[in-house]
Amino acid sequence: MSYQRPKGHRDLFGKELKRVEAMNAAARGFFGQHGYEEIKTPTFEFAALFDRSIGETTDIVEHEIYKFEVNKKLYALKPEGTASVLRAFIENKLSLPARFLYIWNMYRRERPQKGRYREFLQIGIELLGESKPFYDAEIIDQGKRYLELIGAKDYYIELNSIGCPQCRKAYQEKLKTYLEQQLTHLCADCRRRLERNFLRIFDCKKEGCQAIYDKAPKITDNLCGECSEHYKQVKCYLAIFGIEYTENKKLVRGLDYYTRTVFEFKHGELGAQDTIIAGGRYDLLMRELGGPDTPCTGWAMGPERLLLTMPDEVPKLQPRQVYFVVAMGEKYLQKIISIRDGIQAKGHICMLGNPDDPIKQQIKRANKAAAAYTIIYGEDEEKEGVYAVKDMKTGEQKKIPAEKFNSQIPQL
Numbered sequence: 001m002s003y004q005r006p007k008g009h010r011d012l013f014g015k016e017l018k019r020v021e022a023m024n025a026a027a028r029g030f031f032g033q034h035g036y037e038e039i040k041t042p043t044f045e046f047a048a049l050f051d052r053s054i055g056e057t058t059d060i061v062e063h064e065i066y067k068f069e070v071n072k073k074l075y076a077l078k079p080e081g082t083a084s085v086l087r088a089f090i091e092n093k094l095s096l097p098a099r100f101l102y103i104w105n106m107y108r109r110e111r112p113q114k115g116r117y118r119e120f121l122q123i124g125i126e127l128l129g130e131s132k133p134f135y136d137a138e139i140i141d142q143g144k145r146y147l148e149l150i151g152a153k154d155y156y157i158e159l160n161s162i163g164c165p166q167c168r169k170a171y172q173e174k175l176k177t178y179l180e181q182q183l184t185h186l187c188a189d190c191r192r193r194l195e196r197n198f199l200r201i202f203d204c205k206k207e208g209c210q211a212i213y214d215k216a217p218k219i220t221d222n223l224c225g226e227c228s229e230h231y232k233q234v235k236c237y238l239a240i241f242g243i244e245y246t247e248n249k250k251l252v253r254g255l256d257y258y259t260r261t262v263f264e265f266k267h268g269e270l271g272a273q274d275t276i277i278a279g280g281r282y283d284l285l286m287r288e289l290g291g292p293d294t295p296c297t298g299w300a301m302g303p304e305r306l307l308l309t310m311p312d313e314v315p316k317l318q319p320r321q322v323y324f325v326v327a328m329g330e331k332y333l334q335k336i337i338s339i340r341d342g343i344q345a346k347g348h349i350c351m352l353g354n355p356d357d358p359i360k361q362q363i364k365r366a367n368k369a370a371a372a373y374t375i376i377y378g379e380d381e382e383k384e385g386v387y388a389v390k391d392m393k394t395g396e397q398k399k400i401p402a403e404k405f406n407s408q409i410p411q412l
């Protein structure tokens with residue numbers, strides 16, 4: 001008698017296991033140094049958690065979750081990370097703001113495809129308790145810098161805003177009016193989605209449907225005042241961070257709980273399954289799951305798919321020094337990003353404070369991230385042409401002439 005592994009699963013050993021482990025180690029190093037704490041939760045949860053969070057009408061909940069019953073209780077293997085992180089946050093009464101990193105195996109009964117398994121790894125980050133557009137841009141920037149660190153190349157970023165329930169209500173009517181003429185040309189799935197989960201029609205892979213959606217009104221052009229301002233600011237911060245992206249008005253993400261910003265990192269070599277990072281803002285989910293009203297952002301990455309695009313070896317992450325740049329107001333943001341770039345060019349990790357936050361709060365974040373040095377740049381420093389550099393261990397602070405600063409950062 002011989003045994004086989006279940007279909008769509010795989011055995012991981014040797015070189016391939018080493019590559020996966022190197023990526024995980026790089027994530028622990030990089031995100032740990034950016035103030036994210038690793039979290040682990042059970043491999044399975046009560047199935048109701050995912051019905052509530054992902055949405056009962058999504059493909060994932062309808063077809064893909066592994067469910068099993070024990071003693072009349074229905075459980076589900078985790079199909080994704082966010083709901084479980086929030087459940088743990090609420091249940092353990094953790095405090096805000098919070099940054100979590102998870103590196104978990106997930107389970108979905110999908111048709112097995114290249115780089116896609118029924119048990120798959122996800123690396124994800126969640127930032128809970130921050131509503132400002134700066135943070136939407138920051139997690140995109142962190143995703144990009146992690147990819148740079150491990151040597152990933154040739155990916156591109158797509159961005160969209162899907163607004164809030166208020167914008168969607170008015171928009172839904174508009175879309176329905178447009179589609180009423182086209183109903184007979186839509187596939188059965190789309191007609192069903194239109195009734196229960198209308199934004200997701202844009203996810204349809206069928207060409208006939210897509211041709212109709214190309215001409216349909218888009219949520220992005222129908223945002224309420226606040227959502228529109230938020231989106232504008234996210235784009236502004238991305239420009240300051242120097243991040244290139246394209247706007248894709250048909251990008252809506254497959255999960256129900258997203259609000260406002262949604263984004264994907266894609267890779268041209270991966271064909272139809274080209275997404276390597278997907279995420280966005282989900283301000284409504286925490287309350288939906290019985291927690292306090294809490295704005296949240298986050299993303300998840302599929303390392304296995306990403307590895308298909310990379311050379312055999314994953315570079316090892318060296319131990320790095322953490323620097324933190326305090327932003328004394330919006331007008332210095334461009335300047336402190338150039339300071340950060342100088343520090344990063346020497347191989348160190350450098351975090352930025354949110355210029356909207358009070359200095360005290362920014363220093364607190366620098367401490368939490370175990371920064372070795374904090375650089376402060378504001379009005380006084382601009383006048384004097386210096387950077388104020390604080391040694392976080394000794395508390396000693398000194399002024400370094402701006403033009404000498406880069407040459408004083410040690411090379412790693």
Ligand SMILES: [Zn+2]
Binds near residue numbers: 164165168223227228
């Ligand atoms: Zn809105």
Ligand SMILES: [Zn+2]
Binds near residue numbers: 187
């Ligand atoms: Zn369709």
